[in-house]
Amino acid sequence: MAGPDQRRGALVREAATEGGPQPEEKQTPQRRQRAAPRSSRKRSPKPPSDKRVHVCSVRLNDDEKTLLSSAASAAHTSLPAFLARSGMAAAHDIDNSAAAIAGHRETVSELFAARRHLGRVGNNLNQITRAINSGDQPEELEAVLAAVRRAVDRVQAATDRLLNQP
DSSP states (O other): EEEETTTSSOEOOOOOOOHHHHTSSSOOOOOOOOSSOOOOOOOOOOOOOOOOEEEEEOOHHHHHHHHHHHHHTTTTTHHHHHHHHHHHHHEEEOHHHHHHHHHHHHHHHHHHHHHHHHHHHHHHHHHHHHHTTTTOOOOTHHHHHHHHHHHHHHHHHHHHHHHHOO
16 A cells, blocks of 8 residues: 655555565566576587478377387487488388388288298299109209298298297
């Protein structure tokens, strides 16, 4: 409450009740303080040819996001930077990354396709056998038969292992 002071002609300000701010005191906005000051790291700007200007969107389920976030954290980088760098590393090594990226279902499908293909090769070998029975004798027949037999066994064993996994 303010009013004229009878003795001097100046306004008299009374203190607010219940411990509130005093009228003479200016209220300063409270600033949020950080827990620990970050160390600033200055980098020079990227040249225009190196700047990333395209944006790709990725959808992840909860488990995928958790796994990728922890991998990004272990690499001391953000999730988008981790995805970009790991994607570029995979793109530079197409042969190894195709096998690593293929999921369980794709691997099983590919093995079944390879087994079917080897079945067709077996049919061709039967035709060669028929030719041999009619009197022809190819020189490298035994080596070819052994190689095909090993390949069929390896594909069958790999398919069986994948199908027996939980």
